[in-house]
Amino acid sequence: MKIELAYGRTGLELSVPDTVRATVVRKDTLPVPADPARVIEDALKAPVAARPLEEAAKAAKSACILICDITRPVPNHLFLRPIIERLTKSGVPLSGITVLVATGLHRPNLGEELAELVGDPWVLENVACVNHYALNDEDHVMLGETPTRKVPVGIDRRFVEADIRIATGLVEPHFMAGYSGGRKVIAPGVAHHTTIRTFHSARFMEDPLATSCNLQGNPLHEAQLEIVRMLGGTIYGLNTVLDEERNLIFTSFGEIIESHAAAVEFVRDSIEVNVGRKFPVVVTSAAGYPLDRTYYQTVKGMVTPIDILGDDGTLIIVSECGEGIGSAEFREAQKRLVELGPEAFLQTLLKKDFADIDEWQTEMQLKPMRVGRIVLVAPALSEEDRAVTGVTCRDDVDEALREVLAETSAREIAVIPEGPYVVPFHRAV
Structure with a gap:
């Protein structure tokens, strides 16, 4: 065989x-849409638990869009330009838009690797595409501690201070946080090193609920949700799901916690195999x-x-x-x-x-x-x-x-x- x-x-x-x-x-086979661009378009038109992006952006002067680093096969080429064009049509200048690579404590993605990651020359030519550096203290806004487990919270100020904040990513099993994407793109994605090193400490890692596909009582997931709430205001999330051949099969867009939950609900039965x-x-x-x-x-x-x-x-x-x-x-x-x-x-x-x-x-x-x-x-x-x-x-x-x-x-x-x-x-x- x-x-x-x-x-x-x-x-x-x-x-x-x-x-x-x-x-x-293997995963259960799910239908592959004929037009992935249409999947993105439909998701952007129908945000989950949030007002339309164009409406939110009318009074905005700046936007920060988070993307995962090179370790994740996220189809950034499909959605970055449509998001940016929606923002600019609502009055956000290109000079006020930043695409921020959520590296966590991974190495930066530079040069040809950054071009591969972004996947769209138009985006690279028209907006700032930069990396997050968790060890640069001055790049972060320190927000205090999470209420429950007292995790010190520092988040990249380019994201904290933007008028429009969008986290994009891939929803897949994660062996610590249950599922990737959504809130995880913020922390650890653009978090200060003390934030990352705290909820990667043994008191989190040795918790039996910090495991694949589990969100209920998962200490990492719960800390990440608290960080999102500490940031305040509306944070948008764009969540993608891929099949085994890396075809886009699902996208959700909207309020970061609710839209992520929708993507998890869509993919869970396919990914978790008894x-x-x-x-x-x-x-x-x-x-x-x-x-x-x-x-x-x-x-x-x-x-x-x-x-x-x-x-x-x-x-x-x-x-x-x-x-x-x-x-x-x-x-x-x-x-x-x-x-x-x-x-x-x-x-x-x-x-x-x-x-x-x-x-x-x-x-x-x-x-x-x-x-x-x-x-x-x-x-x-x-x-x-x-x-x-x-x-x-x-x-x-x-x-x-x-x-x-x-x-x-x-x-x-x-x-x-x-x-x-x-x-x-x-x-x-």
Whole structure:
């Protein structure tokens, strides 16, 4: 049996031996609209729980539009110009419009990468397209603390002070915040580093409700909602949903919390897949380009399938990792994991109010490590990078599978071609 896995830009074929039964876990197929531009247009014309954008913009002199960074395959080319043209028709000057890349604590997207991200030369030529820098104190307005969990709140002043504020993004499973998009594009997207490092600390990360597809009682989600409310006024959200082939299948637009909830409601039944059992071997991916450019992002693909991985099972994950391990800070966290071991590493985190930058991803790697063994297929990783992954590394996915099958005598496996964009679970039916 041949199964195509998401890997880089080209994909990677997995060959499953005839003696092995493979359960392939995919999203439910949803209809693909013939005209994606019309989907955007219809959403902009019918805002959820908010007045029309054109009406809100009549007295405005400035606008800030947030977009996700290069790690998310958001179809910015479809909606940025239509949004900007609506603003200018209502009197907002082009010189007053900023497209702000919500980098969080990721690296900035510059040059050709920024052009790829924006996806529309007209936008680049006519409005300011800039990156958020979480470590620049002067770029932020400090708003106090969230009422419930006392998270210090700092948000990029270009967003805070704009007359019209719009957050755009992709609604997909997120292994900490439940679902991406909406409020998450603001925080951590354009938040101060103390905000990001607080709700990525162990008191949030170790909460069992901070998990994929869960919004009820999720401490990150609740903190993000409080931050939105602290900002006050109307914040618009434009939320996109893509299928496995990256086709736009749904868009919601309107008040940021309500429009995000509408997108989650649309996609939830497709993304959350009950397979009814656990497996001794699970083969998955890091979702291909752009998510699998680094090992840092690859961890997401390790976490989302653990509900169907049997105790002491083996998780095989493929990832291109063409940019290597990730940030220098993440490398240091991974080194500490390897040197200290999982339990001692976790104990160092529990003592902190502020997480060190990017160490939260290492903390998330502990979750699948508690369940079973991880085998990473990322031939582009250097030996130096492999040494700090803390997992078993192999160069070929077919050889890795054969090796695991020989060691375990397993004859049933689960395969998740799209990786963390699909969340399998094993609830009995």
